Amino acid sequence: MSDLLTTPIPETDAIEATGAQPRSLTLNMGPQHPSTHGVLRLQLELDGETIVKCQPDIGYLHTGIEKEFEVKTYQQAVTLTDRIDYLAPLSNNLCYCLAVEKLLGLEIPPLAQWTRVMLTELTRLNSHLVWLGTHAIDIGAMSVFLYCFREREDILRIFEMYSGQRMMTSYFRIGGLALEPPRGWQQRVRTFIDAFPGKVDEYEELLTGNRIWIGRTRGVGIMSMEDMLDLGVTGPMLRAAGLKYDARKNEPYSSYDKFDFEIPTRTEGDVYARYQVRIEEMRQSARIVKQALEGMPSGRWTADAPHVVLPDREKMKTQMEALIYHFKIVTEGFRVPAGEVYQVIESPRGEVGYYVLSDGTTLPYRVHVRGPSFGNLQAVPRMVAGTLIADVIASIGSMDFVLGDCDR
Amino acid sequence: MLPENLKENATATALEAFDGTAVVSGKFDRDELTIEIAPEKIVSVCGFLKYDLRFVRLSTVTGVDWYPAEPRFEVVYHLHSLDRNERLRLKCRLPGAVPEIDSVTEVWRGANWFERETFDLFGVRFRNHPDLRRIMLPDDWEGHPLRKDYSITGDRV
Numbered sequence: 001m002s003d004l005l006t007t008p009i010p011e012t013d014a015i016e017a018t019g020a021q022p023r024s025l026t027l028n029m030g031p032q033h034p035s036t037h038g039v040l041r042l043q044l045e046l047d048g049e050t051i052v053k054c055q056p057d058i059g060y061l062h063t064g065i066e067k068e069f070e071v072k073t074y075q076q077a078v079t080l081t082d083r084i085d086y087l088a089p090l091s092n093n094l095c096y097c098l099a100v101e102k103l104l105g106l107e108i109p110p111l112a113q114w115t116r117v118m119l120t121e122l123t124r125l126n127s128h129l130v131w132l133g134t135h136a137i138d139i140g141a142m143s144v145f146l147y148c149f150r151e152r153e154d155i156l157r158i159f160e161m162y163s164g165q166r167m168m169t170s171y172f173r174i175g176g177l178a179l180e181p182p183r184g185w186q187q188r189v190r191t192f193i194d195a196f197p198g199k200v201d202e203y204e205e206l207l208t209g210n211r212i213w214i215g216r217t218r219g220v221g222i223m224s225m226e227d228m229l230d231l232g233v234t235g236p237m238l239r240a241a242g243l244k245y246d247a248r249k250n251e252p253y254s255s256y257d258k259f260d261f262e263i264p265t266r267t268e269g270d271v272y273a274r275y276q277v278r279i280e281e282m283r284q285s286a287r288i289v290k291q292a293l294e295g296m297p298s299g300r301w302t303a304d305a306p307h308v309v310l311p312d313r314e315k316m317k318t319q320m321e322a323l324i325y326h327f328k329i330v331t332e333g334f335r336v337p338a339g340e341v342y343q344v345i346e347s348p349r350g351e352v353g354y355y356v357l358s359d360g361t362t363l364p365y366r367v368h369v370r371g372p373s374f375g376n377l378q379a380v381p382r383m384v385a386g387t388l389i390a391d392v393i394a395s396i397g398s399m400d401f402v403l404g405d406c407d408r
Numbered sequence: 409m410l411p412e413n414l415k416e417n418a419t420a421t422a423l424e425a426f427d428g429t430a431v432v433s434g435k436f437d438r439d440e441l442t443i444e445i446a447p448e449k450i451v452s453v454c455g456f457l458k459y460d461l462r463f464v465r466l467s468t469v470t471g472v473d474w475y476p477a478e479p480r481f482e483v484v485y486h487l488h489s490l491d492r493n494e495r496l497r498l499k500c501r502l503p504g505a506v507p508e509i510d511s512v513t514e515v516w517r518g519a520n521w522f523e524r525e526t527f528d529l530f531g532v533r534f535r536n537h538p539d540l541r542r543i544m545l546p547d548d549w550e551g552h553p554l555r556k557d558y559s560i561t562g563d564r565v
Contacts (some may be wrong), residue, residue, distance in 0.1 A: 062544040066529075067553055071560055102438055229464050229490075232518030243490070250493050339437055342486050342497060344467070353467055353486065370468040370486070378521045407544060 024052055027389075031060050035138045035393045038403030042380070042392070049389050054381045058374075061407040069367035073333030074100050075174055077364060082168040084369060085405040087127040090120050090159075091347040093172040096367075098253055099343035099354040100174045103336050106305055110297035112176040113255040118189070118292035119162065119171065120254075120345075121285040125196070126155045127348035127400075128278050128285075132203060135275075135397040139216045144206050151199050154192045161188060175309040176302035189293055196286045204279060217271040221395035223383050225269070231382060232375030235350025237399065240277045241269030247346035259288050271398040278400075308334050333362035349373055349400055369408055373401035410434050417441060419461060419496060426456045432501075440497060447483075447500040447509045454485070454498075454515045463487040463496060466512070469522035471530035475556040480504030481532055485512070502532060511537040529554040 030041040039060035045053040065084060069077050081096045082089035094116055101108060133148035156166040161182050163171040171178050207213045223233075225241050238245060246263045248256040264280030266273035302309040310329055311322035328334075338360040344353045350372030359365040376399050383399075384392050414420040414434045420443060424431050430449035435442050445453050457463040467486040474480055479501040487496040500509055511534035512519045523534045524543040531552035534540055542549060551558055 059542075059544040059546075064553060067558075067560060230517050232466065232516070232522075245490060340440075340442070340497075341438055342440060342467075342495065344495075351467065355468070355470060355484065355486070357472060366472050368468065368470040368484075374521065374525075375518065378518060 029392070031057075035397065037134060037397075037401065040377070040396075040401075040403055040406075042396075044384075044389065044392070046389060051384050051387055051389060051392065054384050054392075056377055056380050058377065058403070059407055061403045063404075063408065065408045066367055066369060069364050071363065073362050074336055074364060075329070075333060077367070078173055079168070079170045081369075082170050083404065084371065084408055085347070085349070085352075085373075085402050086167060087130055087402055088123050088347050088349065088405075089167060089169050090116075090123040090172065091345060091352060092369075093170060094120050094254065095343055095345045095347075095352045095354045096356070097172045097174050098345065099341045099356040100336060100364075101303075102341045102343060103339055103356060103358055104174070104305070104308060105337075106175055106303045106308065108176055108254070108303055109300050110255070111181075111299045112301050112303075114292050114296050115177060115181055115301070116172055116254050117256060117259065118289050118296075119159070121288045121292070122155050122158060122189075124285045124348045125282055125289075126152055128282050129155075131278065131348075131400040132275075135400070136207065136213075138393050138397045139213065141207065141210070141213060144203060147199070147202060147206070151192075151196065158185075158188055158192065161185060173302075173309075175305055176300070180301055186293060186296075189289065193286055193289045193293065197283060200279060200282050200286075207275070208279075214272065216394055217275060217398075218268075219270050219272075220387070220391045221271045221274075221383050221398055222269050223379060227382055228379060231379040233350070233379045234372050234375055235346070235348075236274055236277045236281065237350070237376060239263065239265045240273035242267040247344055247351060251344060253343075253345055259291050261285075261288050271394050274398045335360060335362055336364075344370075347372055349402065349405065350376060371405040371408060373399075373403070373406035377401050377406055414441075419494065422461060423453065423457070426460075427453065440495065442497045442499060444499045444501065447502055450498070450500055451510045451512060451515065454487075454512045457487060457496070457498075458515050461489065462491045463489045463494075465490060466516040466518055466522070467495070469512075469519055469526055471526045471532055471554065473530060473554065473556045475504070478504060481507045481530060483509055483526065483532060507532040508535055509533075510535045511540075513537055528552070531555065 025046045027044045027046055029044055030036040031039040041057040043055040044051055065080050068080055081092040084092050129148040129152045133145035136144035159169050160166045163169040228238055242265055244263055244265050249263055261284045264277050266276055306325045311326055315322040316326045336358040338358055340357045342353055342355045344351055352372055353370035355368040356364055357366040383395050410420055410424055414436055420434050430446050430453050432444040432446055465488040467488045470484050472482040481502040483500045485498040511523055523537055526532050527540055528542040528544050529552055
């Protein structure tokens with residue numbers, strides 16, 4: 001023991017302890033780190049606790065969905081779009097369907113359009129709830145997660161009622177909806193949406209004025225507007241920095257122009273501002289759902305296009321023509337006029353774009369998906385450079401990315 | 409050369425006035441403007457579009473393979489102007505033997521990953537790209553999966 005006490009400290013260690021010779025350390029975060037929400041790997045170069053350089057490594061979830069599109073008929077390919085983003089399947093369904101419908105020149109009946117709006121807004125709520133819960137858990141607020149998943153469960157039940165599926169719904173089809181809206185949907189949606197604003201108040205009570213929450217998020221993860229636009233960031237991140245742009249307002253699709261809602265913006269551009277924007281978006285989405293519920297038009301849920309939309313079972317069994325159409329659509333699909341379309345919608349994460357290129361056959365020649373997470377993640381190195389390692393978790397959590405959407 | 413129906417289009421005519429030799433063709437179809445650019449002019453055209461015509465956002469870059477036709481590859485750029493809420497699609501056609509084009513990362517830094525993805529999946533090389541590596545697939549992967557001559561099922565062992 002006395003030996004240990006008298007042993008002089010070796011010279012090299014002494015230098016390190018005084019910090020005279022800073023050494024950088026490379027740290028791997030992920031791909032299995034819980035706070036990277038999927039399989040994102042960040043290679044961090046650290047100087048003490050400060051990030052000198054960050055290099056994201058993606059592609060762990062690359063599934064070749066864009067290749068798969070090329071061997072599916074247009075209608076079959078709808079099921080692939082669900083799998084791109086597991087938190088916003090209906091947003092991806094919608095964007096793909098709108099793109100193909102634009103190529104076909106189809107007119108979608110009001111009932112289908114309004115149902116689409118209602119369900120994509122519920123999808124936004126679903127996605128924001130998962131984001132809020134997991135983001136809070138990352139930062140250390142455990143209980144918010146339980147509240148958020150309670151409401152998310154209700155939304156998934158609504159999806160199940162509509163389509164028979166909780167997550168991979170594939171409910172929007174080219175030409176309208178897959179099925180007639182189920183009996184009793186009004187009651188189910190009304191019960192949920194009437195209670196929802198009160199639930200948002202609950203989350204806000206837990207977080208908005210919470211000193212620890214503010215301490216961990218305010219002033220963290222700031223990026224300038226120029227950087228974000230240049231790097232391809234979209235969605236709530238831009239709105240939290242003050243850009244009032246939302247595809248639902250600026251390039252309205254599927255009757256969004258008939259709904260009354262606000263685009264929330266903040267100017268601070270930090271993690272806290274992103275939180276505030278998304279909370280406000282939830283309130284606005286609830287407003288849209290309510291309007292859709294109250295003003296739901298009646299009529300058919302599919303377009304009047306027998307060469308694209310499958311006939312009703314009853315007609316198929318009794319009318320020759322319907323039987324022929326049914327046979328043609330099921331066996332070979334429908335032909336889409338040659339051309340190309342880039343359709344953009346506002347998903348919970350930002351700008352989703354589907355570039356669909358048709359060569360006039362029944363299979364898409366090329367489908368490119370512009371996932372918002374891909375563009376957003378590209379900005380991670382810029383966002384975390386020079387910040388503390390503890391803030392990396394808060395910063396990347398505030399981006400709300402889904403790796404499936406990024407890697408496709 | 410621009411077709412007749414694009415003579416009224418402000419963006420198309422401004423682009424032609426900027427550099428007539430850069431514009432190969434154009435079309436306006438389903439409310440979307442597409443302009444084909446000579447590949448060697450892509451960087452100067454994009455610079456003009458970003459700084460003078462305010463297409464501040466590059467939405468995406470991707471490729472199309474027209475195998476076995478020649479020129480085989482198309483690189484497709486989708487641009488977005490927030491001021492005018494206008495979208496524009498640029499295309500460059502590249503030969504199948506040596507598909508190479510200048511990178512637009514000096515105009516939009518965000519082109520970095522999109523070009524890497526196009527390189528990874530189509531094998532189109534971007535000159536002057538700061539970090540041209542595979543992004544989706546492992547570094548030692550052989551072939552470029554989104555090419556039309558790449559089998560979808562894989563080879564039998």
